[in-house]
Each structure stands twice: as C-alpha cells, then as structure tokens.
Amino acid sequence: MPDLVTVQVADPEAAALFAREGENSTRQALLRRALAVGGTLTLGGVVVAGLPGLAHSAPSPAQDARILNLVLLLENLEAEFYAEALRRGSLKGELRQFARVVGSHERAHVAFITKALGRAARKKPTFAFGNATRNPARFTAAALALEDLGVAAYNGQAANLTKPTLAAAARIVSVEARHAAWIRFIAGESPAPGPTDQPATAAKVTAAVRRTKFVKSA
Amino acid sequence: MTLTLATLDRDGAIREALENVDGDSRAGFLRKAAVGGAALVGAMAGAPAAGAATSPRDVSILNYALTLEYLQAAFYTEAEREGALRGKAARAAAVVGPVERAHVTAFRKALGRAAAKRPTFNFQGTTENQGRFLETAVAFEDLAVAAYKAQAPRIQSPAVLAVAVSIHSVEARHAAWMRRLVGILPAASPFDDGIGQAEAFRIVDSTGFVTSSATTRAKGKPRFTG
Numbered sequence: 001m002p003d004l005v006t007v008q009v010a011d012p013e014a015a016a017l018f019a020r021e022g023e024n025s026t027r028q029a030l031l032r033r034a035l036a037v038g039g040t041l042t043l044g045g046v047v048v049a050g051l052p053g054l055a056h057s058a059p060s061p062a063q064d065a066r067i068l069n070l071v072l073l074l075e076n077l078e079a080e081f082y083a084e085a086l087r088r089g090s091l092k093g094e095l096r097q098f099a100r101v102v103g104s105h106e107r108a109h110v111a112f113i114t115k116a117l118g119r120a121a122r123k124k125p126t127f128a129f130g131n132a133t134r135n136p137a138r139f140t141a142a143a144l145a146l147e148d149l150g151v152a153a154y155n156g157q158a159a160n161l162t163k164p165t166l167a168a169a170a171r172i173v174s175v176e177a178r179h180a181a182w183i184r185f186i187a188g189e190s191p192a193p194g195p196t197d198q199p200a201t202a203a204k205v206t207a208a209v210r211r212t213k214f215v216k217s218a
Numbered sequence: 219m220t221l222t223l224a225t226l227d228r229d230g231a232i233r234e235a236l237e238n239v240d241g242d243s244r245a246g247f248l249r250k251a252a253v254g255g256a257a258l259v260g261a262m263a264g265a266p267a268a269g270a271a272t273s274p275r276d277v278s279i280l281n282y283a284l285t286l287e288y289l290q291a292a293f294y295t296e297a298e299r300e301g302a303l304r305g306k307a308a309r310a311a312a313v314v315g316p317v318e319r320a321h322v323t324a325f326r327k328a329l330g331r332a333a334a335k336r337p338t339f340n341f342q343g344t345t346e347n348q349g350r351f352l353e354t355a356v357a358f359e360d361l362a363v364a365a366y367k368a369q370a371p372r373i374q375s376p377a378v379l380a381v382a383v384s385i386h387s388v389e390a391r392h393a394a395w396m397r398r399l400v401g402i403l404p405a406a407s408p409f410d411d412g413i414g415q416a417e418a419f420r421i422v423d424s425t426g427f428v429t430s431s432a433t434t435r436a437k438g439k440p441r442f443t444g
Contacts, residue, residue: 163371175390
C-alpha cells in the first residue's frame, strides 16, 4: 500500500468511534439503499453563474469581525441544535453518531471564533427548534439545510476576509462540507451534488437563518 | 502487466473528455460534467483578473490545482473503465469522476496555453479492487482538500479565489463521501489542516502513481501574456 493511503486512511480512533456505536445493521441497510445520483451535475451551470457577481469589498479587520459574527451565529445555531437533539434522545444509530460528532465540532468552532473575536463577539441568541430536534426526519432535513448553508456562507465571504482570517476560516469550511456530505449520505441524497458549491452573500445567509424561525432573541 | 493511463486510453476517450468536452459522443453524465466545466470557465473568463491579467502566482496555483485534478480525474476514469466497482462505490465514482474531469476542463480552459501538461499515471492496481479504490480515493480527496486550503490565502484574484473555494468544499464533500464508504468518520476533526505544495508533491511522489511529471511552464516566461 502506498504511503499516501496508509497515512491518510489510518484513523484508528475514528474507526473505533464508528465501531463503538455498533450500528452495523444501519450501515448495511444504508449500503443497500439506492443512492439517487442522476442529473445532479446539471446544477453546475446554475451553481457558478453567480460567482463573479458576489458582493466584494476590501478586506479589513472590522469587516472580518462582521463576517466572523455572522458565521458565529450559524455555528451557535448548529451547536445548540445538535445538543438539544441529543438531550431529547430521539436520534438513533448513525443519526445519533452524526449529531454527537458534528455537535462537538460545532462547539469547537464556536469556541475558536468567539476567542478570535474577543470583545467583539456578539452574544449567543436563544433558540427554539420545535420538532426539528424531536423528529428524526425533521432533524435530518434541518441538519442538511444548516450544513449546506454553513458551506455557502463561508464560501461567500472568502474574498471579503483578510488573508490570515481566510486561512483560519478555510480550516472550518471544509469540515462543514464534510458534515453536509455526511448528513446528505444519511438522508439518501447525493453528498456532493455539483462540481462547485454555490456561495451565499451575507444577506442571503441572514434571510435563510430567519426563514428557519429557529432564532428567538438576537 | 502495469496499467497506465496510456494503455487504458487507446480509444482516446479520456483525451476526448479533457479536450472535446462539448462533443456529443460521450455518455450523458459526461456532457453534464462538461456543462459544469464550461460554467466554471465562464466564471473565470468573465472575471477582470482572468486571462492575460492573471498574476504569475495565481497561474502557478491554478496549474498546481490542475495537476491534482488530473490525478483524481484519471484515477476515477480508470476505475470506471476497470469495472471493479459495485453498488454505492460505483455510484459515487460515477458522480465524482465527471466532477473531477469538469475541474480539469475548467482549469485547462482558464489557463489556455499556460496550462500544465497532463502527466501519465500508474495507479498500481488500486483501481482494480473496490477496497483499495476506496482507500485511495479517501487519500486523494483528503489531500485535495488540504492542498486547496493551503493555497486559498495565497490567491490574489478574488475571482480565482471564489472558484477555488467553491471547488475546495466540493473536494471536502467527496472526501467525506469516500470516508463514509470506507467506514471511517467522514469528519474526523473540528479543523482541517492545509498541506503546502512541496509536501503535497512529496506525498504524491511517494505513491509512485505519477510516471511522468507535469510541466508548469508558467514559472518561466509566460507566453500567454503576449
């Protein structure tokens, strides 16, 4: 086996985590279920059409702070969402594994961004998730939407960030993309539906957050 | 017998996919991939910093990305041709392969005559066995994520950056997908680290997959600037 493969795949801790969950039956069921992949690439044309038109303004520390506060809202939203779903105990199998692993990542992102912002960090709002943390199907749909939104939000701000902040954000966005692919896989959706990920402007992200009705107080 | 891209590409299908993406002789999914590629090219070409005005550093980064995409595209193409994949792995390869080929097409068109040449490959049998295919796919995708990530802050043109980050996250989706198919955590850590170009090439070299190296002509006198 070439170096590359052993280096990258050897991940005993992760493999053990998976095994400890003991969800072999679920995984086998998943493997049997057909994955609808047809026609997904047609998204490509739409996906990148908007790229050059993205709002772009000169990076500055003040702008970094505004952008970091936007993604902090998303990270807080995700972290609280997974924590509540786990507390309510309705998730089983791989879905529970997903919520536990991804929830811990989102908490780490919140801590990282909060520390980076220092006193500029906005207060965490209160959230109300309703049945989305009670019903596994609703949970899956909401998680999928939130993770895809996270990817689009970070991607949409890349050119607006100063280079050091971009480097830090780049360490997070690919993890969000991994989360998105994982929950899509669990949902039976294509984990990677196009050749590029469509970015979202700050205004679109804010509007999408508002539409979830998950945020109660700002 | 060793398998190389050249021996597999006797009918020129790979070359056709790379160079004649608008042709109608390929299967439907390839045409769809070509749409994606064309759109990517459009995004780059429409940007003020694209073409002749692209900085030498950005050209160099684009060629680096192109080389990694060549590697991935050839790997999936070969795996599909080998026909050793079944079920979810086969379906994943049928989605991811055309996407990597679309990335190749986009970068080649964006770079024009400055584009690095496609190296030749020998995947050492990893495309002939589903288990080895998936493990290698994980390695390739995780490497691509790390490579794009390290380059992102170095890119000067906002348009090139927008395209690069929009591909970076897709590579991360692919990585997660392949990891899930292997049976390891799709996202093993809260933070993904970048890998610099020298280290990435060292890793690729260690595999012995590349049998002839790509030439990055942009480092010399770039003819494309006219």
